[in-house]
Amino acid sequence: MSSPRERLQQQLAAPLPLHPQLVLVTDLDGTLLGGSSAWRRRVYGWLQRRREQVLHVFCTGRDLRSVASLLEQDAAHGLVAPHLVIGDVGCTVACGHSLAPVPLAVAPIDALWQGKPERLLPLLEGVAGLSPQPLSSDRRLAYYYDPEQFEPDLVSALEAHGVDCLFSDNRYLDLLPAGINKGTTLLALLELLELEADQVVTAGDTLNDLAMFETGLSGVMVGNAEPALRAALPRLSRTYLAEGHGCEGIVEGLRHFGFGHLLSDL
Numbered sequence: 001m002s003s004p005r006e007r008l009q010q011q012l013a014a015p016l017p018l019h020p021q022l023v024l025v026t027d028l029d030g031t032l033l034g035g036s037s038a039w040r041r042r043v044y045g046w047l048q049r050r051r052e053q054v055l056h057v058f059c060t061g062r063d064l065r066s067v068a069s070l071l072e073q074d075a076a077h078g079l080v081a082p083h084l085v086i087g088d089v090g091c092t093v094a095c096g097h098s099l100a101p102v103p104l105a106v107a108p109i110d111a112l113w114q115g116k117p118e119r120l121l122p123l124l125e126g127v128a129g130l131s132p133q134p135l136s137s138d139r140r141l142a143y144y145y146d147p148e149q150f151e152p153d154l155v156s157a158l159e160a161h162g163v164d165c166l167f168s169d170n171r172y173l174d175l176l177p178a179g180i181n182k183g184t185t186l187l188a189l190l191e192l193l194e195l196e197a198d199q200v201v202t203a204g205d206t207l208n209d210l211a212m213f214e215t216g217l218s219g220v221m222v223g224n225a226e227p228a229l230r231a232a233l234p235r236l237s238r239t240y241l242a243e244g245h246g247c248e249g250i251v252e253g254l255r256h257f258g259f260g261h262l263l264s265d266l
């Protein structure tokens with residue numbers, strides 16, 4: 001009988017590093033895609049050289065199609081595919097190489113999502129201040145919202161159907177299966193892979209990253225983080241607020257958490 005770790009590996013198109021020294025979990029927009037071009041090139045090149053020591057996970061609100069086009073576009077900056085992708089704000093887990101969803105990690109989320117769109121979509125139709133994002137709706141519904149127009153009373157009516165409403169960056173509203181977010185999906189993945197918590201550093205910049213910081217894993221809030229996320233900092237015991245923006249902030253955080261020895265060739 002194979003272990004969950006072995007079964008998950010079998011569902012990936014490329015092997016994971018055998019003995020990673022760091023598991024780096026980065027949000028994309030504003031975080032791994034943030035900072036100066038020079039810093040981005042440095043960090044992307046470093047990730048490429050350190051592939052066997054640094055297990056890299058994207059943890060993003062983007063769907064897989066959007067991640068795929070990003071990897072094509074941003075090749076100019078030297079961005080390479082990560083080992084794993086947590087997409088759709090925690091509702092999708094995929095192989096970074098093939099971008100194929102990983103059934104072992106996705107099935108429990110899928111089970112929670114069954115029947116939800118049918119119940120939610122009628123409540124969302126024609127609501128003032130809401131417009132659908134042009135994303136796939138795999139295990140979540142994604143909208144733009146206008147804080148001036150959107151009526152917050154709707155939130156409890158929606159959440160009564162077993163979803164969480166997640167507002168982020170003053171413009172995004174995601175409806176996710178209740179209890180699923182970037183943080184819970186990351187913890188489930190780490191458990192499946194039998195990875196130790198003290199090897200992990202997360203990084204993010206907006207409110208949909210708060211759940212990662214709330215896991216208690218080491219976290220880097222990059223210097224360009226949105227004010228609503230910064231406001232949570234005092235209660236986040238393992239989160240470091242960097243001065244540097246985007247990629248520069250990630251590096252600052254890695255040094256802060258004692259991973260400077262891996263940065264010698266940055």
Ligand SMILES: [Mg+2]
Pocket residue numbers: 027028029030031204205206
């Ligand atoms: Mg972001």
